Amino acid sequence: MLKDCIEIFQKKIEHMGNECGNADALILDNYIPADGDYIVVKKDGSVVRCSIKMDKKAGRPVKDLSDGDSQYEDIVFYDYHSRLVSMDKPQDPKKVIHSNNYLSFWIKKESLTNGKLNMEGIDRYFDILSNPRVKYKNAKDSKMYDYIFPVVGEVNQEKLEQCRNWIKQHIFNMQDFGIDISGKNYLKVFFEDDRDLYINEEKRYLMTKIYNKNDYNIDIDEQIYGLPNDNLALNSKKPYMEHKTRKNVVPYLITPEEAATQRKFFDYLMNEANRGYTNIFFDSDEDEIIPKKPGEFITDDFSGFFIQIQKGKELSIQHQDAIVDYKYNLYKHFQYRDVIGSAKDEEIFKEYVNKKQMLAVLDEVIFSKCLSRNFFTDDINVNPELKRNIIMSRDAIFAWLYKGQEQGIDAVLHNVCINTVRDSINNGYMNKVIMQFNFMKSLEEYFGGVNMADRYSDIRKNLSDKINKKGYSQIESDEEYFYAVGQLVYYFISLNKSKDKKHSLANPFFNARNNELLQKKITQFFKKYNYIIGTTNRRFNNLYSMVSSYELTGRVKSEEIIAGYISSNLIYDSTNKEED
The missing domain is CATH 1.20.58 (Methane Monooxygenase Hydroxylase; Chain G, domain 1)
Structure with missing residues (x-):
């Protein structure tokens, strides 16, 4: 199913590339650089400074630019194409410098004050970039560089030395540019150049690091296949990931081009997770991608694929499924009734017509507004009985409301409702008991029972x-x-x-x-x-x-x-x- 989602993603970025001339627009439009200070060294030697800080509540960055928003778009592009695959795959073996090419130079500000960054470290970084083949002593690593070399060609030594010299002259004098070097945020320097060169130098690094480990690579009909990095790990500490019943125990093999597309796919997912959009729907009919926040619903009919993502040290897919013939509106309206005639809140007793309304009232009455945010979380910080009810029912409720799968939901909801009623009685919450009991009986009527x-x-x-x-x-x-x-x-x-x-x-x-x-x-x-x-x-x-x-x-x-x-x-x- 992951392959199906990636195919839709590939069609989407190709369409956007044809439409606006930028195949990465889908990713870059929502890409947010890390908190820190950014410097762009222009071709004429002038310097543009930018400070970026993420507003977590608003889900967007706060920018302090010295040269307008157009420069921010450049920074986003430079930043995206200068990232490491992971800190386990750096260009700088001592991991002080975190960028991947000679046109960019990333450090943590504290490296300027704690002695980690010095002239030797700067030379170490640029020397590696000057002659990438030197560090590929493993034959399969070297083969991956040979694979991409015809595309990227030789390193532009003149430009590399210009960047090296600028860094040596200025990196320890950031106060001259109004940069406060205290704190642990990033300081990133970019050298203005053609975007194609940035992409080229990223490929030089990326194709040698695109796979989990090049030792797993195999050749089939002169085509390289390897194990990708994303959402999958295989090493001596994880033998359970191997397919022991196959001659080749590696669980998943794809070409370098497919791995590059998959990486972009996970970059896109990470951007959405950073914005709080963790439910991602892939429309197989329209080749569209529909990201939603927890509690949000697709309001049109839908068939396709669904993945639920979670941001941690890396982006992980927590849940995935195919969805067939999803409908936003309930197949019949849900009438929440004051069944026993003892409730005080009359506004809540009404007709509910769609799944968003249904989830809202279910979450409020039965789960004390704790269900929506805990559909996929492991750490549920609520009282033990409520936690038990959430864990017992959340998969079935999610399948019912988000995927249109109703089988067995009536029994699940009845069990969780009666458990909740009993718990509320034990705690003396009689107003809650009345509301919850009324909801349970209204659900029974909805699923075919009597009024x-x-x-x-x-x-x-x-x-x-x-x-x-x-x-x-x-x-x-x-x-x-x-x-x-x-x-x-x-x-x-x-x-x-x-x-x-x-x-x-x-x-x-x-x-x-x-x-x-x-x-x-x-x-x-x-x-x-x-x-x-x-x-x-x-x-x-x-x-x-x-x-x-x-x-x-x-x-x-x-x-x-x-x-x-x-x-x-x-x-x-x-x-x-x-x-x-």
Whole structure:
């Protein structure tokens, strides 16, 4: 699938190259150089200075330019084409200088004050660039240089010496250009020149470092194949990466040109990650790339590929999948109802029509707004129960909302909802319990169940009539029975005289596995609190009598007991008077 994404990326950059004349525009438009001070030495010897600092909240750099934004575009270009593949593959063997060609000179500012950079180090860097073949003692490394040499040709020694001399004369006197050398940010010097030369010198370095290790390279029909660097590592410490069942154990082999394109692909992904766009969609029909931030959705129909990326020391792909026939709008509208009629927040009870709205209300009500930012994170800094619910359900929820894969989502959401309801009851968050329970029942209706708002309204009215009249009444269904049990349990607990009364007292009823145990606990609570209950309390007497005499025909449903427990209590209801 990665190959499919890279093919779409390749078509995209080719199209942009034909359109605007710059094949790297897709990358450079969002490329952000590291924080630090930048100097461009112009061809006429004048100097342009620029200071760059990333505004992380805004997701863009703050620039202090001495020569306008046009110079910033040059700096972006020079910087992008002067990078090392990694610090493990430097031009300077002592890793003091971090650039890859003689037209650029990168150091950390602290190297000017701690003695790491000296004249010997400057010469060491330029000497290597002057004669690149010297350092390629390994035959396969040397072969990679031979591969690119016909394209790049000999090094321009005159220009190299001009750059060397300028650095030697000025690098230790940066204060003359208004540069503060304190701190640990970068100081980068670029020498103005044709962009083709920068690209040429980058290739001279890059093609010898483009692979993970040239020792893995093989020749097939006079074509070199090797293991790329990106998102993949293979060394003596990682033997599990090898394909032991193949004659060649290297897991992935591509040509140098393919490796160069793949590197650009990962450069593009890193740019998006730096901007906070970690969900990347590749439209296979339109050959388009659609980056999105967490919580954002594609608002059109979509078929293609999805990758989720994460920025660390290097860019890594955390998740990938193919998406077939994604729809932004829900296949039917979700109606969030006040099912038990006890909620206070009326604005949230409405119709939700698309997946963005659905995620927002799900995240708020069930996950305390912690789901969207933790779909792919390993370090989830929330309470243990919420963390467990996120980990248990996030893959299925993401597949449902972002990929259009609904299989099994109803069961997953039901389990996480009931877990959340129980946890909120234990913590005494009764307003949350009501909202979460209503959401759970609204989801059941959405996935093909009945409208429980009408059902609970009927149950409540029937029970109210029965407990307020004289004479014998009986419970008519299991649902009515469980609701009545919940009402009775809440009444018992309300009689508890403890100063720090907890709703967790109801847990034995919610956790009862059979009706025998449920009736036993009801009898225990009656014996515990009957000293407070008057013999003339008709509502209680009728409710207790009906519950005690009911014969359950099915299994115990704890969530229906919870429904009765969290609904306003009929025994205390002042709107209905007992019949005389």
